[in-house]
Amino acid sequence: MEQAVVIEKVLNNNVIIAEHPTYKEVVLIGKGIGFGKKKGESIQLTEADKTFLLSDEKEKEQYVNLMPYIDEAFIDFIHDILIYIGKRMDQELNQHIHVALTDHIAFAINRAKQGMQFHNPFLLEIESLYPKEYQVALEVVEMINDKADVHFPEGEVGFIALHIHSAVTDKSLSDINKHYRLISQLTEVIEAGLDLEIDRKSVDYHRLVQHLRRAIDRIHVGENTGNENRLAEMLKKEYPVCYNLSWKLIKVMQKQLNKPVDDSEAIYLTIHLQRLTNKP
Template identity: 25%
Template sequence: MELKPGESATIKRVYNNNVLLAGLPDGSEMVLVGKGIGFNHRQGETVDVEAADQRFVPDGSFAASHGAGVLGDAPLEQIEVAREIMAMVQAELRLEPRLSLLVPILDHMGFAVQRAREGIKVDFPLRWEVAQLYPAEGNLGRRVVALIKEQLGVQLQDEEWVAFALHFVNQQWSTSDFSKTVSMTETIAKVFTLLSVRWQSNIDENAHSAARFVTHLRFLFARSAKATTSAVLGVDVFESVRQAYPEAAEAALEVAELIGEALNRHLGADEVSYLALHTSRLYVEMLKTENSP
């Protein structure tokens, strides 16, 4: 929210010299972050929101007070790194800097740094899946680990990039339920395993058709989270695929059943038709690869 001319924000709580929670004239709240913005200020005073380096309003995932609390507990140098990460995410993944991303990134960074300093190792079982299914987020996650070493002088466990990448994927769901992102990742990996077993062939997950399929599956999960459905095709695409590539159509039915179990709902005819379009493209590409000299 932008303040109108003549309006001011009121300090509701000062967490430290660099983080405070402000109340706006419409009754909403805003987290203000900036070096020294809370210095020598008290509850009830007015504050110039333009003086903040960054301003965050709640987006439904976290209350402003919760976000301010996490920021208030974090060392300033980690907040600065988190802000750099947010800028990278905005530039490379086209995601807006939101409190729902800043809070889990900062929270995870704090625990990861603590684990590294104490020599504690943890397991990241989705390394392969994340690398294959989310290459852009995975590459950014690796750069985040390098940035933390550069800025904080702490070498995180190499595999920490996996968790950061999943946070970036999770943000694209517009949900704070991280477990749904993990479930989606596991399910998409199972889909490719299912197809590879059915067709007795390894699928090139770096191929264009595979990347498009992954994107479609991600949007399918996102639509389910928002209780929306796919666009109506208006034609019997599934029957067309069945006639041209019966194996791809049967595979789409199995994929639909697998995804339906993960989402705890039955996929409609149009959603199955979309799956059939993608499985047919994968199937044709696989046949071309096998028949090439």
């Protein structure tokens, strides 16, 4: 049986916000679906090519304010991109990506057409931290370049990868930004402490970044990795430079994350740092 919803707002010829009897508000997208329609009218869900929920009041306001700045022909295309991302990641996307990524892509296209280049200083960190999201973002950028006849700078791949990661993990973009900035800071502390330069494209760097990411995740959930006092004492004697540096890193993490760090993190960090110094 077809289900009817009541039109709450016609955003343009192709987009309507409607009241759903079960899910509150839904966004209906379809070519010409809003043409000649008025608030209070009923419309069948089957008339839309695509629908998505919009339960957050703030996101609804953002979406409404965003519509006048987006070429109507692109609304369908951006929604196709979101479906593509969900399939490639093989995960349900958090609804906030509909607003956040639509906003980002629309203004990125405008920037590209005006020749404005945005540098992303954390591109290599993002690629190492979120390799699958980064690969999907590369594919999305290629789709946008073809469709919009623009050329996105490489930095946009990193920004889109962050949006994808946020949508599949339900982490806020501000938390994600904080984490990769912290990892970049920790890497610099390591390089200074061990007097070496880590190749940002090397396997060593990728392993380091993944280890630091897992440590940050453990700190966030307050995970205790066990008490290994004897091993800690042995590492302290065998590798004093790496052991002391591991505690320096822990203090940076405690300060930036404003959370306690389990002592056992020093063990794992020391072992990892020692691997870096042991390279031929």
